[in-house]
Structure formats: structure tokens, C-alpha cells
Amino acid sequence: MAETRQHKVHQKKLQELVKIMPYYVGEYVDDKLDTRSSSTLLNYVLDYKMFFEWLISEGITEAATIKEIPLSVLEKLKLDDAKNFFKYLQRRDIQVSKNETKKPEKISVNRKISALRSLFHYLTTQTENDEGEPYFYRNVMLKIEVNKVKETLGARASKISTKIFQNNDDASFLWFVRNQYEKNLPDGSRKRIFFKRDKERDLAILSLFLGSGIRVNELTNLRLKDLDFELNIISVIRKGGKKDTIPVVPEAMRDIRDYLDIRSERYxxxxxxxxxxxxxxxxxxxxxxxxxxxxxxxxxxxxxxxxNKSMSPHKLRHTYATNLMEETGDIHLLMRQLGHSSTSTAALYSNPDQEKAQEAARQLGLRRNQLNKD
Known part of the structure; x- marks a missing residue:
């Protein structure tokens, strides 16, 4: 399995974090390392850290540190206490800016429920003490419900469509960066100096996102040997360390070539x-x-x-996916290009019912205007 730079960083952070965890969390991580990525396990252990810190702050354990929390605390954890922890997660304020807070997303709370369920399942079914029995049997986390986010496929697709480039906006955006952005920067400013230095590199990055749909981690892990300018393809490391080769829009490959022409000298x-x-x-x-x-x-x-609309690399990926689906209508091609294993995920970029509804609304509007004229 190929490892990305991000996975190596996460693995190191995970190793450091496990040192302050109770021994049974270390056993859990060691047991799951071969089947789950270090990134997933790092997020899980961060969730455990939050849970253990809450147990200490609420006086549910007499342990002074996380490492000292005994198995008996998890075994005897009352259902009300478990529920109160998740209420705490749902109701706390998260700082998003100096003057603004927000409540956690349901999906974030659900992930923490899943993380704790996984740990408790391991401790009650997949461990063995000196007597050949699991560490304990009572699993309070089985009584905690996951509050699924209720959202139709159409609603999810519509939400995506409002946050990406529409029509030819992606091409206009690249033109703007290539020809207009510098003009908006003050003469002689550091911003202008740095932009002129990094222009070809940054354009290549933006162009590649919009010309291939790759993830940010796949882009930052690209090596020179992964570029094939003859066939206009690149080799990437997908989620789970899987290697893949995907086609790229020729214009994006040309932008990469322009960047490589100045890469050695400038950097x-x-x-x-x-x-x-x-x-x-x-x-x-x-x-x-x-x-x-x-x-x-x-x-x-x-x-x-x-x-009023800053975007993330993931939104550029969504833009490419939507354009590819509109161009080909081939959901299996889309799945392969994006590295998806589920058609339901890929279907987010194709929403014919939404398009029909929008067209019907347009026609009804034309009818209303016509009646008003009459």
C-alpha cells in the first residue's frame, strides 16, 4: 500500500497521541492499523481524548490523567452520562472567527459516536483477558442512536451546485488569474512580487484541479515521474493508498508544463x-x-x-465532476475519474429531476409573463 506524506504525518501524530492514552486504546490502535488508515485512527483517538477529558472534568472518573482512566469506568458508564457527553458535543459553540460561533454539524457528532462505538465494540468482543474473556461485556454505546442527517439526494446535489463554478465560470476564473489578478495588486507590493514568482505554479494547481477532479492530497503527493505529457495522464495515490492513473484535460497539462519550465530556476x-x-x-x-x-x-x-465566494479544492473537484457528467452522462466514467466506489456518491453530480424542475419553473414563469401581457 502506497503511503502519502499526509499519512506519514498522521502516523507520527497518532504515535505521539497514543502515548497519553490508556493502554487499552493503544491495543485498539495496534489491532486496527492494518485495516484502517492512520488518518482515520488519528481522528478516532482525538475523539477519545475529548471523551476522556470530559469524563475527568465531570468527575465521572477519579483519574487525574487520561492515561490512568481504568477500564471499569467504561464498563460502568451510565447511559445518562453517555447521553450527556453527546449532548455536550451537540450544544457546545465552535469558534469560526473572532466574532462568530456555530454549533457542530450532525455529521461531526455522528463520527464521534461511531468512533466510541468502535472502541467499545473492540473492548467487549475482540479482546481477551487472562481467563479468555473479553475485557468487559456491558456496551453502553450500543444504546446510543446515530442521528442520521436527513437530506434527499436532490437536496445534496442542489447544495453542491450553489457552491461551485457554473457554466463557463471555471474557464473565466483561470483567465482572471492569468490576466487580471496581478493588476489588482499594488505596484511593488509583497503580494505582487510573490504572485509573479508563483504565478505559473499556482495556475498549474488551479488548472489541474479543474482539469482532473483530483483531491488536494493527491495533488500535493504528485511526483515528477507521475506526469505523462504524451498521453496527458497522471498517476495518483487514492484514499486507502491505492494507486490509480487518470486522464487530464490537455490544457491543464500544458499549464503544468509551463510551470515546470521555470520550476528549477525559480525555486x-x-x-x-x-x-x-x-x-x-x-x-x-x-x-x-x-x-x-x-x-x-x-x-x-x-x-x-x-x-463573496471563496472556495476550497474540494469545490473545484465538484466543479470538474459536474462538468464531466454534463459532457458525458457516464456515471461509471465519473466514478473512475474521481476514485469513487459508490454510484450514490457520483450521482450527486447528475440530478435530472432538479434540472427538469428548474426548466418547468422557467416555463411556468414565461407563461405567467405572457398572461400578464395579455
């Missing part, structure tokens, strides 16, 4: 096959771009294009 980079494609200029040597850096630059350019 003092080598051209070894194993070198990362997208890099930043460090004080001593170049370093591969991090996911967060790519997310920031996408947000910066999309907000400059539409001042």
Missing part, C-alpha cells in the same frame, strides 16, 4: 524523478507544498475572483 529545485511536482521556495532548499498551503491559495484566488 532552486532539482528534477529527479522522485521529486515532488508542487513545491515552495524555502530559505535553504525547496519543500513540497502542504495541503493547507494549497487550500489557502485556492481560497485566495477564488475570493479575489468573486469577493
Amino acid at each position: 532552486k529545485a532539482t528534477n529527479e524523478d522522485s521529486d515532488y511536482v508542487f513545491i515552495s521556495k524555502g530559505s535553504t532548499s525547496p519543500s513540497p507544498l502542504a495541503n493547507r498551503s494549497v487550500e489557502s491559495l485556492v481560497k485566495k484566488y477564488t475570493k479575489a475572483y468573486k469577493s
